[in-house]
Amino acid sequence: MREVYIVDYVRTPFSRSRPKKPEKDVFHKIRGDELAKIVLDRIVEKAGISKEIVERIVMGCAFGVWENWAYGGRGISLLAEYPVETATMITDMQCGSSIASAQTASLEIMAGVCDVAIAGGYEHMTRVPMGMENQHISPNFRLIQDERYKKYEMNIGFVMGLTAERLFQEAKNITKEDLDEWGLRSHRLAYESLKSGYFRGEITPISAEQADGSVIVVESDQSIRGDTTLEQISNLPPVFMPNGVITAGNSSPLNAGASALLLMSAEKVKELGLEPLAKIKAFGYSGVHPAVMGKGPVPASKKAVEKANLKLSDIDYWEINEAFAIVTLYAVHELGIEPERVNVHGGAIAIGHPLGATGARLIGTLARTLREKEADYGVATACIGGGQGIAMVIERV
Known part of the structure; x- marks a missing residue:
């Protein structure tokens, strides 16, 4: 199997989505596939390569319906004016969608199917809401009503917040105060990274028309709160x-955004x-049980680390996705990780969690962190609605 390298990484700023008050989302006039177009344009420009050498585009989207539907990914590549010969695909693994897209593209490069691929994802949670607010999805409620499926507890499994409550009930030695303190930590670390200019290394600014017709340049994530306090968080x-x-x-907000990773074989890099x-190691x-989907990062990370012939x-x-603080803290406790090594630039509670875009952000930010810290190995992992986990091990080169 050939080696696969992460050559570059870009993302949009993540807006604050407001499905019921769309005008409050700074990206409310920009479609999700247009956000994806922006990162597909920017990634090759930043890397200094031509679109013609990109053989494969794999993008993730958790709610690929309505405007997010991309004709098998083809709509996005055509919007970004990639050659018609560039093959595309959309993946759905919910919150792990763009880690899954990176895995899919990596496997194709490892197997010699292609040499250059872009993997990423997008989501617009204002224009295409999640869950029951979305009229264009229809879960099969037999999973709740039929006696034979009651064992999956999908009355909880379909509601991410209830799965977080169940995980908290099952977790040991984790308190409500721990959750709130982790939420505050996320905002403080993200705010420090924002002020230091760290995120400029991955964010491409976007000119966005607002509800009143004015145009603003959005350069940073809209959910980061540098002035929030523990008292404010605790009283919510x-x-x-x-x-x-x-x-x-102590939960991630709703967001819109897109992200992309440029992946290449060792031969093409040279x-x-x-x-x-x-380098992608494994x-x-x-x-996991759907009612405690937040457990997913633990077994997935163990499996990935083992496949990389490493120890925890x-x-x-x-980078452990902060869908909810309890998910990250549960993984920290179960995997025996020092908190100081987790989400060192803040996490999704502050930065945001546009579902399909999150995985590539985790991987890209992790790769940049390894370089910044001159460290060797990192793991990016996320829980997945429905009861799954996904993880990737990368190595600094």
Whole structure:
């Protein structure tokens, strides 16, 4: 199997989505596939290559319906004016969609099917909402109503916030205060990274028309709150159940955005004289019970690290998606990770979680972190609605 390298990484800023008040989303006039077009344009420009050498585009989207439907990915590549010969595909693994797209593209390069691929994802949670707010999806409610499927507890599994509440109930030695403190940590680390200019290394600014007709340049993630306090977070009410612990302060918000990774074989990297960010070492995925989908990163990460012939103690830095603080803290406890090595530039609670775009952001930010810290190995991992986990191990080069 051939080696695969992450040559470059870009993303849009992540807006704050407002399905019921769309005018409050700075990207409310930009479609999701147009956000994807922006990163497909920018990734080759940033790397200094032509679109003609890209053989494969694999993009992830958790809700690929309505405007997000992309004709098998073809609509996006044509919007970005890639050659008609460039083959495309859309993947759906919910919150792990663009880690899955990176895995798919990597396997094709490893197998010699292609040498140059772009993997990423997009989501617009204002224009195409998630869950029951989306009139264009229709879950099969037999999974709830039919007695033979009751064992999956999809009355909980279909509602991500309820799965987080269940995980909290099952977790040991994790308190509501821990969740809120992790939420505050996420905002503080992200705000420090924003102010230091760190995110400029991955974000491409976007000119966006607003509701009043004005045009603003969006250069940073819109959900980061540098002035929030622990008291403010702690006083937020539970969202999903009375007397619950899951609040807006310890959960990721709704967002819109896109991300992309440029992947190449070792031979192509050498031929073009490029300096890659990292090498893809291994990946893994796992199924868990749908009612505790937040457990997914634990078995998936163990599998990926084992496939890389490493130990958990060999991993220098982690990007564990903060769909909910309980997911990240559960993984930290179960995997025995030092918190100081996790989400060092903030996580999804602050940066945002546009579902299909998140995985490539985790991988790309991790690759940049390894270079910044001169560290060797990292793991990017996410939980997945429906009861799954996905993980990727990368190595600094």
